[in-house]
Amino acid sequence: MNLGFSLYPDAHSLETMTEYIERLTRYPFRRVFLSLLQLDTTDDAMMAKYQAIIQLCRSKNLFVVADINQQLIQQLGWQNQLVTAGKAFGLDGLRLDEPLETQAMIEVINNPHHFKIELNISQANQLLEYLLKNGARKDNIIGCHNFYPKRFTGLSYPHFVETTQTYKDNEILTAAFISATSASDGPWPVSEGLPTLENHRDMASTSQLKEYIYQYLIDDVIISNQFVSDEELADLMTVLSSEKLLDIETLDDLTEAEAKVLAFDHHYRNDISEYVLRSTMTRVVYHEEDFPAREQSKAVKRGDILIDNNEYGRYKGELQIALKDFEVSDKTNIVGWIKPTDLPLLAYIKPNDAFRLLRSGHEKQVDH
Numbered sequence: 001m002n003l004g005f006s007l008y009p010d011a012h013s014l015e016t017m018t019e020y021i022e023r024l025t026r027y028p029f030r031r032v033f034l035s036l037l038q039l040d041t042t043d044d045a046m047m048a049k050y051q052a053i054i055q056l057c058r059s060k061n062l063f064v065v066a067d068i069n070q071q072l073i074q075q076l077g078w079q080n081q082l083v084t085a086g087k088a089f090g091l092d093g094l095r096l097d098e099p100l101e102t103q104a105m106i107e108v109i110n111n112p113h114h115f116k117i118e119l120n121i122s123q124a125n126q127l128l129e130y131l132l133k134n135g136a137r138k139d140n141i142i143g144c145h146n147f148y149p150k151r152f153t154g155l156s157y158p159h160f161v162e163t164t165q166t167y168k169d170n171e172i173l174t175a176a177f178i179s180a181t182s183a184s185d186g187p188w189p190v191s192e193g194l195p196t197l198e199n200h201r202d203m204a205s206t207s208q209l210k211e212y213i214y215q216y217l218i219d220d221v222i223i224s225n226q227f228v229s230d231e232e233l234a235d236l237m238t239v240l241s242s243e244k245l246l247d248i249e250t251l252d253d254l255t256e257a258e259a260k261v262l263a264f265d266h267h268y269r270n271d272i273s274e275y276v277l278r279s280t281m282t283r284v285v286y287h288e289e290d291f292p293a294r295e296q297s298k299a300v301k302r303g304d305i306l307i308d309n310n311e312y313g314r315y316k317g318e319l320q321i322a323l324k325d326f327e328v329s330d331k332t333n334i335v336g337w338i339k340p341t342d343l344p345l346l347a348y349i350k351p352n353d354a355f356r357l358l359r360s361g362h363e364k365q366v367d368h
Contacts, residue, residue: 248262294335307319
């Protein structure tokens with residue numbers, strides 16, 4: 001998976017934007033999203049600033065795509081030279097926020113310059129199927145979802161899957177947006193987060209990224225808002241470079257043995273239970289450790305993390321994650337739970353997958 005970032009230079013100096021780009025290129029970003037929709041095309045100084053920023057990004061080997069629509073094309077006078085004008089502006093591709101007339105789109109897509117035309121995946125997928133059936137060159141097409149600044153307007157998960165799957169089935173590169181929590185700058189005054197999926201709006205950016213990685217539907221993930229902190233970027237890089245991760249909270253009185261089990265490199269057994277996800281190697285590695293029984297409620301909720309205690313004999317030290325609500329015996333300890341923002345990601349941990357549990361700190365015990 002490639003990562004990208006978004007730039008909104010309008011209210012910021014070229015120096016500020018240059019410093020931000022230089023900082024982000026210390027990380028393995030591969031592409032840049034620019035929105036031209038809000039531009040005043042009569043502002044020559046602003047247009048020159050955009051071109052300077054695009055040139056800088058290209059010099060850093062970043063793939064730059066700009067968002068346009070019919071109205072902007074007319075304002076720029078690019079109607080009859082969309083590809084050559086886009087290339088002259090310094091771009092690698094143009095994202096059509098709204099479709100052009102279909103024959104015109106096919107002609108633009110079939111350009112000989114390998115200039116990419118990015119379609120809006122969030123709209124109905126019949127357009128892509130029509131273009132391909134009528135001779136559009138698949139190798140010049142890429143796809144990218146919208147982001148949604150207004151709360152409750154982001155994509156539903158079923159619509160996201162349906163529209164994206166059409167692009168995946170046709171082996172066309174897909175992209176979607178995540179919203180950084182340390183950044184708030186976007187293209188419009190309204191910004192209640194800038195996610196593609198509505199259920200991502202209040203998630204940590206790391207959880208949003210994990211879901212896209214574990215789905216295998218999105219090729220490029222773009223941070224939609226601007227001026228992301230180095231701390232948040234470092235967290236995102238950890239997600240990008242690791243096996244499947246689940247952020248967890250734990251009891252505040254973990255034993256040393258329980259902490260070792262939680263920190264283990266886990267593997268989901270491939271003989272599936274409907275009640276628990278099992279990681280059994282911990283009972284082999286830590287079979288000589290002490291796992292005393294805990295006096296606690298044994299009512300288990302989905303996402304709870306369980307470790308079998310000394311009373312379970314050969315099973316002691318085995319880790320499980322609850323897949324449904326049920327009740328365990330006194331031979332099993334409840335030692336933690338998946339954070340609510342990461343709980344939906346449990347569905348993406350499949351048999352034979354490697355995964356890790358990341359503790360957020362020593363949390364206070366709660367009544368289960």
